[in-house]
Amino acid sequence: MLGIMTALYSLGGVCALPFVAPISDSLGRRRSIVLGSILMILGALMQAASQNFTTFVIARFILGFGIPFAVIAAASLVGELSHPKERPIVSSLFSSSWFIGAISAAAVTLGTFSMPNNWAWRIPSLLQLTPSVLQLSFIRFVPESPRWLVAKGRHAEALAILTKYHAEGDEDDDFVKMEFAEIEKTLELEAKSAKSSWAEMVATKGMRRRVLIASFLGVATQWSGNGLISYFLAPILDSIGIHDNRTKNLINLATVCWAFVNGTTIAFTVPRFKRRIAYLTGTISLFCIFSAWTGASAIYSTTGNILAGHAVVALMFLYSPAYNIGFNALSYTFMIEVFPYHVRSKGLTVFQWWSKSALFLNQFVNPIGISAAGWKFYASYCLFLLFEVIFVYLFFPETANRTLEELAFLYEGDEIRHQQEEEVEHEIEVARTRSRSRAPA
Numbered sequence: 001m002l003g004i005m006t007a008l009y010s011l012g013g014v015c016a017l018p019f020v021a022p023i024s025d026s027l028g029r030r031r032s033i034v035l036g037s038i039l040m041i042l043g044a045l046m047q048a049a050s051q052n053f054t055t056f057v058i059a060r061f062i063l064g065f066g067i068p069f070a071v072i073a074a075a076s077l078v079g080e081l082s083h084p085k086e087r088p089i090v091s092s093l094f095s096s097s098w099f100i101g102a103i104s105a106a107a108v109t110l111g112t113f114s115m116p117n118n119w120a121w122r123i124p125s126l127l128q129l130t131p132s133v134l135q136l137s138f139i140r141f142v143p144e145s146p147r148w149l150v151a152k153g154r155h156a157e158a159l160a161i162l163t164k165y166h167a168e169g170d171e172d173d174d175f176v177k178m179e180f181a182e183i184e185k186t187l188e189l190e191a192k193s194a195k196s197s198w199a200e201m202v203a204t205k206g207m208r209r210r211v212l213i214a215s216f217l218g219v220a221t222q223w224s225g226n227g228l229i230s231y232f233l234a235p236i237l238d239s240i241g242i243h244d245n246r247t248k249n250l251i252n253l254a255t256v257c258w259a260f261v262n263g264t265t266i267a268f269t270v271p272r273f274k275r276r277i278a279y280l281t282g283t284i285s286l287f288c289i290f291s292a293w294t295g296a297s298a299i300y301s302t303t304g305n306i307l308a309g310h311a312v313v314a315l316m317f318l319y320s321p322a323y324n325i326g327f328n329a330l331s332y333t334f335m336i337e338v339f340p341y342h343v344r345s346k347g348l349t350v351f352q353w354w355s356k357s358a359l360f361l362n363q364f365v366n367p368i369g370i371s372a373a374g375w376k377f378y379a380s381y382c383l384f385l386l387f388e389v390i391f392v393y394l395f396f397p398e399t400a401n402r403t404l405e406e407l408a409f410l411y412e413g414d415e416i417r418h419q420q421e422e423e424v425e426h427e428i429e430v431a432r433t434r435s436r437s438r439a440p441a
Helices: 002-027 029-048 053-081 087-096 098-112 119-127 129-141 146-151 155-166 174-193 198-202 205-220 226-231 233-239 245-272 275-303 306-328 331-338 341-395 414-438
Strands: none
Touching: 002 029, 002 053, 002 341, 029 053, 029 119, 029 129, 053 087, 053 129, 053 146, 053 331, 053 341, 087 098, 087 245, 087 306, 087 331, 098 119, 098 245, 119 129, 146 155, 146 174, 146 341, 155 174, 174 341, 198 205, 198 341, 205 331, 205 341, 226 233, 226 306, 226 341, 233 245, 233 275, 233 341, 245 306, 275 306, 275 331, 275 341, 306 331, 331 341
16 A cells, blocks of 8 residues: 555656646746646645545645646756856755755654544645645746747847846846857757657767666666655664654654755755766765665664664665765756757656656565565665666766856767857857947947
């Protein structure tokens, strides 16, 4: 039952993904967020009012169906709206803000788990409304993506947004003129070779490599052991001799609070470093920590050594910053950098599809594996973490310290990049000439 209840949420997300990119690209990032928020509100209300298990899991499916519309559009909007110097940090903070919800959920369940009636789960279900209600309340104050506006021919609106948020309203700012020209010309070049179909995602060697990286990263964000802590902490604690429910809830609350602190700190620092170094540091650390976790679990299982059980808990806390270095702080930042604008929503959809599918499978397999094999089940994660280190070393490109437009043709060769640079430089010179001609004598 636990596997079904948690897996239906992921299944909803998987089913929504074919519709996310077309809606985000056609209606805009803001409207996609609104649609996702409305669906999640409906799911939360249905879950809180459930009278049987069937209704409850259907509500979980609806919640899962709504979230990709909001998450993919929001990730794109954050990356496309942010100032180039601030984009990596802002995108990383977008990911680390997940822990605010995790802390809230852990605190609420700590307060309600001992209630002797249905309100023990109805209250947490009802409170799931809060993020979506906040998004609907404040989305009117958030501007649309300038890149989406340019792609739709609304150039004046896009330039006005860039001027307001990247130049403090200075219409003569050279940086904004250069940024707008770069966006405009890069989207024109992308449009010349773009095809409005999913076949484009595998049409060239460069696009196939992008899809491979997105697919790997989607799986890695769920198959690095984090799902064990997030969804199956209780049976893991049972396996090392911690059976008291209040103690379990306190450990859960402590882990998410610690994850928020280190995740936010990492979000401010890691984006300043090279992407490959950050991912290699994170994956190597995860492999070492999870191997030690597996060893400590084996010792407790075979000898009953209390210190080994305590070591498992300590390693859970060490695991958090290692995971956050790469898979939390940089996942959306890296995906936004790897995929050019015209396929960015599709690229994030590929990332989400593999992530949701891996999570869906995990939520069925993990409780069975933990129950049947105990600590031996963790060895499969150790092997996959070793594979992650190898994959990152061999396939991850370096994308740090470059604008989204400079990264648009990352795999397309020098010729098209030189063409992009020449056209952008020409457009900037035209803009400067017009500015000088308007200046008073």
